[in-house]
Structures are given as structure tokens and as C-alpha cells.
Amino acid sequence: MLRILGRSSSINVRKVLWTCHEIGLDYQREDWGRGVRPVSDPEFLALNPFAMIPALVDGDVVLSESNTICRYLAAKHGRHDLLPADPAARAAVERWMDWQAADLNPAWSYAFHALSRNSPEHRDPARIADSVAAWKKQMALLESQLGDGWVLGDAFTLADVALGVSVQRWLLTPFDKPVLPKTEAYFERLRRRPAYLAHGGDGVA
Numbered sequence: 137m138l139r140i141l142g143r144s145s146s147i148n149v150r151k152v153l154w155t156c157h158e159i160g161l162d163y164q165r166e167d168w169g170r171g172v173r174p175v176s177d178p179e180f181l182a183l184n185p186f187a188m189i190p191a192l193v194d195g196d197v198v199l200s201e202s203n204t205i206c207r208y209l210a211a212k213h214g215r216h217d218l219l220p221a222d223p224a225a226r227a228a229v230e231r232w233m234d235w236q237a238a239d240l241n242p243a244w245s246y247a248f249h250a251l252s253r254n255s256p257e258h259r260d261p262a263r264i265a266d267s268v269a270a271w272k273k274q275m276a277l278l279e280s281q282l283g284d285g286w287v288l289g290d291a292f293t294l295a296d297v298a299l300g301v302s303v304q305r306w307l308l309t310p311f312d313k314p315v316l317p318k319t320e321a322y323f324e325r326l327r328r329r330p331a332y333l334a335h336g337g338d339g340v341a
Contacts, residue, residue, distance in 0.1 A: 138163035141180065142189030143172050145340050147301045148202035149190045154297050155206040157331035159213050203233045206294050218294045232287050232295035240278075240302055243270035244309070252309045268311055275306055275316060282318040285325075292329075300326045304336055 138156070140163050142149035149169075156163050167173060168180055169189040176187060184191040184200040192199045192208070199205050207230070210219035220226045247267035250258035258264070278299065281287060287295045303323050306313070326332045 139193040140165045141168045141183065141191040141193070143167050143169045144335075145337065146170075146189050147305060147337070148188075150301050150335050150337050151202045151297050152190050152192065152205050152209075153335040154300075154331050155209050155218070155294065157334050158218060158297070159209060159215055161209065161213070203237055203294075203298055206297060207233075210294055217291060218297075220293075228288055229293045229295045232281075233298045236295075236298040236302055240271075240274045240299075243267065243274045244302075244305065247271055247311065248305065248309055251311055252305075271306070272314060275319065276314070278303075279316045279319050282322050284321070286322075296326065300332060300336060 138161060140149065140152055140156075142152075142165070144150070144153065144165065144167075146169055149165075153163075153165070168175055168177075168191075173180070175181070175184070175189060180191065181187060183193065183198050186200055188200065190200070190202055190205065192205045194208075194212075197208070199208055207219055209215075219229055244267060246258055246263050249255040250264045250267075278287075283289065286292045287299055300323075303319060303326070307320075307323060326336065
């Protein structure tokens with residue numbers, strides 16, 4: 137059986153659990169990370185030297201990085217609806233997953249830790265303001281991409297899993313936000329999916 141190492145409240149662990157639910161996979165989840173077992177433990181570092189959750193163990197396959205894990209699971213189980221086999225279509229999905237990890241997440245990181253987690257290490261007003269501004273800019277870009285379906289149109293894909301948890305975090309973090317009607321409607325569509333309801337993390341930023 138799959139082993140997934142990471143606390144269920146983690147945004148990146150939730151992506152993997154959501155993907156497993158969409159595919160219909162059984163797994164065993166183990167609590168690791170903030171507030172439970174430290175990722176500095178040699179047992180965890182032997183699986184993931186990056187010291188970040190989640191980690192996945194699938195037989196002899198050991199992986200880290202949530203988007204990579206999601207892609208692996210979809211590809212292994214032939215879920216071409218979530219991750220197309222056609223190279224161009226697959227690249228379109230992966231582009232938005234990579235944007236989530238490389239552009240959207242760094243934009244919100246400082247503001248989220250300051251405003252949602254009240255982190256004492258994230259109290260610089262100027263940096264909070266810069267992070268909020270960057271976050272708003274990235275979310276406006278997503279708003280311009282969305283229509284009345286999913287990120288890539290009519291097909292729900294792994295791009296929606298990656299971006300869905302980020303949209304949830306945007307909506308729950310307390311600060312003055314612009315009105316993004318397409319993003320809000322998109323989130324309501326996500327909330328009608330059983331896999332999102334099970335693992336999307338409503339109420340847990």
C-alpha cells in the first residue's frame with residue numbers, strides 16, 4: 137500500500153490526498169511535520185533529504201515534492217483525464233502546476249505566515265505589504281484565465297488540484313481582497329467535488 141508521510145493539514149499533503157481520492161487509491165498516511173514528528177528525524181531524511189512534507193513511498197519508489205507526486209500517481213494509474221498522455225496537452229497542465237509552485241506560492245508565503253499563522257518571524261509591515269501586492273497580482277492572472285469551467289476549460293485536471301488548495305488559502309487569509317468573481321465561482325465548483333470535500337481543507341488554511 138502507498139505510504140504518504142505528512143500531516144493532513146498541510147497544503148501540499150492535501151494535494152496528494154486529493155489526487156489519491158480522485159484516482160481511487162488506498163494509502164496509509166503517517167503524521168510528520170509541524171506539530172507532530174519533525175522532518176529533521178533521520179527516518180524522514182532518509183526518504184526525503186529536502187526535509188519537507190509530503191514524501192511518498194510506493195514499493196521501491198520514493199518521491200518528494202507534491203506536484204511531482206501527483207503527476208507520478210496520475211501517470212502510473214493511467215489517469216489521462218488528470219494528466220494527458222499527449223505531450224502538448226500534458227505540458228499545458230504542468231505549466232499551471234509549475235506556476236502554482238514557482239510564482240503563486242512564493243508570492244503569498246510571507247503574507248500568509250504573518251496574517252494567518254501570526255508568525256513572530258513575519259512581522260515586517262513592508263514585507264507583508266509587498267507579499268500581499270504580489271499575491272493580488274498573481275491571483276488577478278488566474279482570474280483572467282478562468283471561464284465557467286476549470287483552469288484549462290471543460291476538463292478537470294491536476295492543475296485544478298494544485299490551484300484549488302491555493303485558492304482556498306487565498307480566500308481564508310484575512311486581508312482586504314479585490315473582488316474576483318470568476319475565482320470565487322471556480323472555488324464553489326471545486327467544493328462540489330467529493331475529493332475536494334474530503335481533502336481540500338475547508339477552514340484550514
